[in-house]
Structure formats: structure tokens, C-alpha cells
Amino acid sequence: MSLRPSRTRWFELLAPREELAWVVETLARTRSVELEIHSDSNVVVNLPDLQEQMVEYHHLAQRYQEYWKHIELQPEMVSGMPAQILEIALTRLRKWVAAAGPLVKHIESLRAERGELMLVESMLKVDVEGKMDYSLLAAAGPSLAVRLFVMPPAYRLKAITGNLLYCKCSSEQHAFLLAAGLPADLETFRNEVSAQKGRMLTLPAWLHGRRESALGQVHQRLQRIHHRRTRLRRQTDAMARSYKLAGALGDISRLEWFLTHVTALPISANFAWVTGWTNDLDGQRLPQALADAHAHAIVHYPPAPDGLRPPMVLQNPWWARPFELFAGMLGTPADDEADPSRLVALLVPLLFGYMFGDVGQGFVLLLAGLLLQHRWPLLRILIANGAASMLFGVVFGSVFGREDVIPALWVHPIEQPLAVLAVPLVVGVLVLLLGLLLNALGAWWRGELRHWLQVDAAVLVMYLSLLAALFMPGSLAVTMFGLGWYLAGSLGNIGNKPLARAATALGSLVEQLMQLLINSISFVRVGAFALAHAGLSLAFTIMAESTGSLVAGLLLMLLGNVIVILLEGLVVTIQTTRLVLFEFIIRFLRGSGRTFRPLLIPQHVIATRE
Secondary structure, three states, X not given: OOOOOEEOEEEEEEEEHHHHHHHHHHHHHHOOEEEOOOOXXXXXXXXXXXXXXXXXXXXXXXXXXXXXXXXXXXXXXXXXXXXXXXXXXXXHHHHHHHHHHHHXXXXXXXXXXXXXXXXXXXHHHHOOOOOOOHHHHHOOOOOOEEEEEEEOOOOOOXXXXXXXXXEEEEOOOOEEEEEEEOHHHHHHHHHHHHHOOOEEEOOOOOOOOOHHHHHHHHHHHHHHHHHHHHHHHHHHHHHHHHOOHHHHHHHHHHHHHHHHHOOOOOOOOEEEEEEEEEOOOOOOHXXXXXXXXXXXXXXXXXXXXXXOOOOEEOOOOOOOHHHHHHHHOOOEOOOOOOOOHHHHHHHHHHHHHHHOOOHHHHHHHHHHHHHHOOOOHHHHHHHHHHHHHHHHHHHHOOEOOEOOOOXXXXXXXXXXXXXXXXXXXHHHHHHHHHHHHHHHHXXXXXXXXXXXXXXXXXXXXXXXXXXXXXXXXXXXXHHHHHHHHHHHHHHOOOOOXXXXXXXXXXXXXXXXXXXHHHHHHHOHHHHHHHHHHHHHHHHHHHHHHHOOOHHHHHHHHHHHHHHHHHHHHHHHHHHHHHHHHHHHHHHOOOOEEOEOOOOOOOHHHHHHHO
């Protein structure tokens, strides 16, 4: 169970201007968005402008996509208009191209060399006689030239024009012809081979020796090319990470998807940019709602723009949501404050039920909550309070003010008032301790735990030791230890004017301890109101019995229960609210958060539902 509120997420949505009303209505139906305009978010986006920017991307992709295709896309969708987002992504691509371009050219030159060497290797492998000394061929020139011609295997060599010396061999994939002659004759033959989809290669100058030696040289050179290409690819990948290509390509991919799939609109249509906050923290609800509504829109969740304060979301289960009212009376909890709603959902019914313990009257409250909750959701609190009243009605043995219907599971309040007063006092101490511990939790979240340990923890120790001194006077020694602890922690941060600051610290300490002790005693009123409730119910019971008439007695009991439910119910509600707010929640809640106010559903939608 998390008591910490969550920040809402910033969302940005791109939608056709013609569908803006429908898209906003769809968002409102989710009850999950609060619209907020920032900077130029109300400016329309022109589709042709985006497409012009996409032309540059496609040009770069055609040239360099081979070096991007293995990158896993991670859209960032930084805050801004679509044209700005696309320009940011393109800027990253340009920087990567400027840095990695020379490496890419080197990689491609190595790839071309590798392709030619693999053909030379294939020719050497089928040169089964191996009598050729390739050192002589490499040294030929300048009047005599040697070229290797590679042709499709189905190529049939016709009569060779010119004075050429040649030898030929074939593999399953290629036909090879090694020719020597005058450069002009070789060029003429090259044109003939090109017409038959063949090509001419120049033998490497470093190739020497016979077949086996030449094969070894080619193999070594291919290995060096492989290692060099691998190192260069690693460098280009490192540059891709440095320039965040995964995010840039992801952003472009999402915008390209939008431009491609919204095909029903004319090319000149304008698009609206909708921004705001959402409690769709997992990023699933809004896209699903838009998809279900067949809205042509794309939504994403970039970081919130600087200077904007996010609303807070109280993530409570259904049974605790009505009790968010109590924290809201002091303000919305920030993400460094504890949300007490779940604790209050237990504490409020217990306090109310103890003061208003009656099975019959509690059932009336529970029934009223069940019947009225749909019209006034806040009255769901009556369900919990009524159930707690019924529970304590069994404990006190009271049914519609009568204590002779069922036996008391514990005591009748009027018969043992001291016990009824003592239990709330103990509960009050526990509630105050819980509030102080939640204050420590908030200090930890804010990074102020050290100060809490130096000062506030000492106050907690003194409070507990003073309470313990009522039963063990020796506990006052712990109080003195706590006093020293408090002074040491306070004087360590006072700076100049130590005497004045020390006096201020002592005054603050006395005030805090007096408040805690008085607040502890104030919980006795819970028992006092339990006695008052029992006494008022008993008074009406005695008056009904003294009438001597069954009908009059029943009417008087009915009137008495109506008065008790209305009057006592109101008074007990006020006292419960006061105790929860000023003895518990105020100990740790500053209410510095911003309330999340969802976009209201259009009236015609509400009318349709009703």
C-alpha cells in the first residue's frame, strides 16, 4: 500500500482540426485529462510543412538506413510542436551524418574491395592447374595490361577481337577470363563483356606467387577487411548512441505513421495540438479511448515543459476515495507528503461509530448512504459510518436507544463511564504517534530526514516519556535526555545570536509538547460523546416508558430516534472531522500539491447517459 501521491503525466496530442471537438469530447469521457496550454501549443500544424521535412528524412534514409535498421526505436517525442519535434530529430540525424559520413565511406570502400577480392578468390579456387605466377601479371605494364573479366556462368565466349592472350575457367556462379594485351584491346573487350552483364576487375598489385600463395594472400586481406569493417561499424554505432538516434528515429517513425495513416483528409488540412495533464500513468487509457472512438489522433507522453506545476493524483482504492475529502480540507498532498485517505477511511468510521454506537440508528445511516450515494457520491461515507455504528452498537448493546434488546458485548456506556472515556485516550495517543511518524516519512521523501532526527524525533521521545511518567515516574529521565537531544539538534543549526535562538527553540518545544498533550486529552471527548449519545437515548427511552401508552411510547421513541440521528449525527460528524483534521492530518500534511481537475464531460453526453 503506497501512501505517496503521484504526479500526473504531461500529454501532447496531434489531431485533425476538423475532428478537434470529437477528440476533446473523447478525452473528457475518460475523466483522465486536464487541459493546459503552454507556449505555442494552440498553433495549428500544417501537414505540407511536415511532409517537406519528411522529404529530407527519406533522402537521408535512402543513403544511410543500412546503418540504422538494427537500432531499436525508442520514441522520445520531446515537448513542442510536430514541426519542432521533427526538426530536432532531423538535426540529430544531420549531426550523425556529419560525424559518421567519413566512416561510412570507408566502410563502403572496404565492402567494394571485399566484393572484388571474393571474385578473385573464386577464380583462384577454380584455377586447378595452378601454374600461373601472379607476380608476373601484377608487374605487367605499361604497354601490356592484365585484366580479370567476370561473366555470368551461361556466358558463351565468342571470338575475341584484338590481339589478346587469355585463359578461362568457370565456377557454378561465374565464368572467369584472365586476359593480357594492349589497353585499347582490353577496353574494347570490356565493352563486349559489359553488354553481356559481365564486369572487369583489376588484379591487386600485391598479389604474387602461384595459386596457393595467392589464395593465402587474398584470405589474409579479407580477414583484415572484416576486422576493420567491424571496428568502423562499432564506431558508427557509438555515434548513434551519442547522438540519440534511437529517440530521433522513433520520433520520426511515429510522425510518419500519423502522416501516412490519416489518409481521409486533404493534403492541405491543418492539425490541432492539444496539451495538458493526465492521470493515465501507464499510458494505455487515452490511446485506447481514442482508438475505440475511431479518432484520427496520436498521443504521446513527453517530459513536462519547464515551469509547469503538475497536478497530483491520489491513487486510492474505491473504498477510500470518499475520504479524500478530509485531506482536501487542508489542501492537496504533494508527492513528498503522505496521502492519509486510506488511514482516514479506517479512523473516521471508528471514531464516529464509537460516539454513535447503536445498531438501529447505524442501520438507518447505512441505508441512507446506499440509497443516496449515486446522487451524492460524498454520502458514501455514511455507509462506512453506519456500519461502524452498528458494530459499536453490538459492543454497547444498544438498538434504537434501548439497551434491553441485545446484551452488550463489552459494556453499557452509562454503567461504566470511566472505561468508555479511557479507551479513546489510548486511541488518541496512537493516532498522534501515527501522525508524527507520517511527518517523518514526509521528511524522508523531501530529503529532510536528518533534520527530523535531530529535532522532531527528540520531541517524539519527550512526548512518549511524559505519557509514560504517569505510570512510571522514572521515565522523566528519558524526558531530560530528549531535552538535551532537542537542544543539541536545534543549537547546531541556529547560527548567530545563540541565546535568542535557544530561547526561541525552547518556546517552540514547550508549544509542541503542550499541543500534543492537549490533543491527546481532547480524544477523551470521543468517550464523552459516546456517553452523551447513550444518555440522550436513555432519556427518550425513560420518557417513552413513563407515558403509560403503547402508541404514545412508540411515537416518542420514533421522535427521539429522529432527533438523535439528526442532532447527534451532525454533532458527532463535526467532532470526528475536527479530531481527524486538527489532531491527526495537520501533523504531517502541508497541502502544497496542486489538485487534478479533470475536463468536464459535455452536457449532451451526460444527458445521453441519463
